[in-house]
Amino acid sequence: MTLEIPANYQRIVLAARPRGPVVEENFRLETVAVPALAEGEVLVRNHYLSLDPYMRGRMSAAKSYASSQALDHTMIGNTVGQVVASRHAGYAVGDYAAGLLGWAEMGVADGAALRKLDVAALPLSVYLGAAGMPGMAAWYGLNHIILPKAGETVVVSAASGAVGSVVGQLAKLRGCRVVGIAGGPEKCAHVVDVLGFDACIDYKAGQLEADLAAATPDGVDGIFENVGGATLEAALARTNAFARIALCGLIGGFNGQEMPIKNSRILLINRLSLRGFIVTEHMDLWPQGLQELAQLVADGKLKYHESVATGLAAAPRAFMGLLQGQNLGKQLVKLI
Amino acid sequence: MTLEIPANYQRIVLAARPRGPVVEENFRLETVAVPALAEGEVLVRNHYLSLDPYMRGRMSAAKSYASSQALDHTMIGNTVGQVVASRHAGYAVGDYAAGLLGWAEMGVADGAALRKLDVAALPLSVYLGAAGMPGMAAWYGLNHIILPKAGETVVVSAASGAVGSVVGQLAKLRGCRVVGIAGGPEKCAHVVDVLGFDACIDYKAGQLEADLAAATPDGVDGIFENVGGATLEAALARTNAFARIALCGLIGGFNGQEMPIKNSRILLINRLSLRGFIVTEHMDLWPQGLQELAQLVADGKLKYHESVATGLAAAPRAFMGLLQGQNLGKQLVKLI
Numbered sequence A, B: 001m002t003l004e005i006p007a008n009y010q011r012i013v014l015a016a017r018p019r020g021p022v023v024e025e026n027f028r029l030e031t032v033a034v035p036a037l038a039e040g041e042v043l044v045r046n047h048y049l050s051l052d053p054y055m056r057g058r059m060s061a062a063k064s065y066a067s068s069q070a071l072d073h074t075m076i077g078n079t080v081g082q083v084v085a086s087r088h089a090g091y092a093v094g095d096y097a098a099g100l101l102g103w104a105e106m107g108v109a110d111g112a113a114l115r116k117l118d119v120a121a122l123p124l125s126v127y128l129g130a131a132g133m134p135g136m137a138a139w140y141g142l143n144h145i146i147l148p149k150a151g152e153t154v155v156v157s158a159a160s161g162a163v164g165s166v167v168g169q170l171a172k173l174r175g176c177r178v179v180g181i182a183g184g185p186e187k188c189a190h191v192v193d194v195l196g197f198d199a200c201i202d203y204k205a206g207q208l209e210a211d212l213a214a215a216t217p218d219g220v221d222g223i224f225e226n227v228g229g230a231t232l233e234a235a236l237a238r239t240n241a242f243a244r245i246a247l248c249g250l251i252g253g254f255n256g257q258e259m260p261i262k263n264s265r266i267l268l269i270n271r272l273s274l275r276g277f278i279v280t281e282h283m284d285l286w287p288q289g290l291q292e293l294a295q296l297v298a299d300g301k302l303k304y305h306e307s308v309a310t311g312l313a314a315a316p317r318a319f320m321g322l323l324q325g326q327n328l329g330k331q332l333v334k335l336i
Helices: A054-059 A124-128 A133-146 A164-173 A185-194 A208-215 A230-236 A265-269 A283-298 A312-323 B054-059 B124-128 B133-146 B162-173 B185-194 B208-215 B230-236 B265-269 B283-298 B312-323
Strands: A008-014 A027-033 A041-050 A079-086 A096-099 A106-110 A153-157 A177-182 A199-202 A220-225 A239-247 A273-276 A306-310 A330-334 B008-014 B027-033 B041-050 B079-086 B096-099 B106-110 B153-157 B177-182 B199-202 B220-225 B239-247 B273-276 B306-310 B330-334
Touching: A008 A312, A027 A312, A041 A096, A041 A124, A079 A106, A079 A124, A096 A124, A124 A330, A133 A164, A133 A220, A133 A239, A133 A283, A153 A164, A153 A230, A164 A177, A164 A220, A164 A283, A177 A185, A177 A208, A177 A230, A185 A199, A199 A208, A208 A230, A220 A230, A230 A239, A265 B273, A273 B265, A306 A312, A312 A330, B008 B312, B027 B312, B041 B096, B041 B124, B079 B106, B079 B124, B096 B124, B124 B330, B133 B162, B133 B220, B133 B239, B133 B283, B153 B162, B153 B230, B162 B177, B162 B220, B162 B283, B177 B185, B177 B208, B177 B230, B185 B199, B199 B208, B208 B230, B220 B230, B230 B239, B306 B312, B312 B330
Parallel strands: A153 A177, A153 A220, A177 A199, A220 A239, A239 A273, A306 A330, B153 B177, B153 B220, B177 B199, B220 B239, B239 B273, B306 B330
Antiparallel strands: A008 A027, A041 A079, A041 A106, A041 A330, A079 A096, A273 B273, B008 B027, B041 B079, B041 B106, B041 B330, B079 B096
8 A cells, every 4th residue: 555645744833831821822833844764663644633631731841740842842642643654564554553643744653652553443533532541541540549349439520521431431330320520511411411420510500519419429439530629629528438539630720720639638537548640651551451441432331422623723722622621522633 | 463443533524625726624624433343344544644636636526537525525545554453354453454545544444445565575655655556657657658668768747756756767767768847956856866867857947848858859759747738738849759648647737727738739740649547447457566666666776755744634734735746756644
């Protein structure tokens, strides 16, 4: 198979670090030349770009768990696409692969840094969501931190998002009562009616604490936290003794807000265990986790929803929407 | 052996719950009759009463990990003393025993609820400190939550106290760099010169963060937290990736102050593990832990200091002093 290789492609670079909320001026669309491949490298035409909350952290200069995104370089990002040229024995033209090629129409990677995808088994985009990094974050936090038992109650914030939607469904498969927290009645309806959570609290309705209390009559044994702040506080207030908290994200504070845990005393009183984690530090578990997730999706036991923006130029606005919670499910940019 | 059994004894009851700081009026000294023993019971004359921060929590009506102390009942408290009458086969008059007989000169307990003590091995009072519950709290939190490796840095707040002093010495024995936090130059001198910590920060000197940074050049891998608030915040700010936090107490907030963890983001960024614990929930480990602790004290490898008030009537004031950090080491009331 041969596929056309253009001379140039478009990419988006970080033009300036955000001061407060992310704005379009933080990004710059550029046209660059397709580079020649070195031995072992693969050229991939990206079909989908994943937009994820962690990118907001990388845009800041402050030390985080990873080095910050360099100015004037291609924005970091997970991608899936098709190989259009290869100097790596493991990849042939026409193969599909997941990589970290960033906000760009094309990209070059060492073949060893790519993951070959089976597009006969699942739609390509799913490898960026339920059968990709967000799915793994859900799988790891639930199975290795919360360790839920049947009959326990698990609370999931950002419940309609790419990670939260998987957390809740996996917890339901394990026999838990699952209560989501999401923003707005449409998201909550999706979480209950489509994803099958037992309940979903709309935090925008203004009575998060009372609503969560009503939805967790037996208390809370596990918290999968993606947001922080008021949602975490409300869930902590409902914990039973020995509850476990998987701290996956704090998207509520991505614009630099302080995110205090006001009630630290409950960590002691209820003998809680809280652990922050980054799923890419547990790559040894990915083969097992991804295989399980892909099988669940293929079997129809793990549902997913995608919010898809079209064209690379749409990425900044879609990303700002993601940070504001405008997406439902996995936020993607379709490039081809 | 026979020992005199008086007709009456004195005890201190909770007269009123504190509103804010504990005051003398929260307590009432009473004289009560020595009860007759039922089958299986033992009458113990208390030699020492232990005063511990957890008692402050019990004095409040609010739900905590344990039921609150009932009004007009003997204040809860760990005691060591000598058996003066026994209807339990395991105890003879003259034996020494640890129990939970409260703020009282004497008390009756089921023999099964007592622990027989070897006063030839250690001074009686040590079974309320380094070889008792405070020692076990240190032992459990360090060995089962922090799990320090040689060369790692461990920070201990309330470092001169009954728990903190043991934590630091155990961590030193495991080859760690140990930095204490305590209030005042005298306590800090004790922590370094007598207990052998590598450094001790006087939080009252007003530059906790800078001093702690200077004392932890390689960052912090373990935090044993007894205080909360500013001391926890300062230690969190110094954590390395994957640091562990054993949350044993929050004495800084015992008068009802909120104790926020302002920088919750660092829990995620540094992938921290934090666990609150109550040592009396891990009784299966006490035989091993107490045996190790007693041996270390007997060998001179685990040093301890006691602040001793004399006479039951002195207990309320000594307890208020404990909550204000006026004691050095284990706070006891000597009754006989």
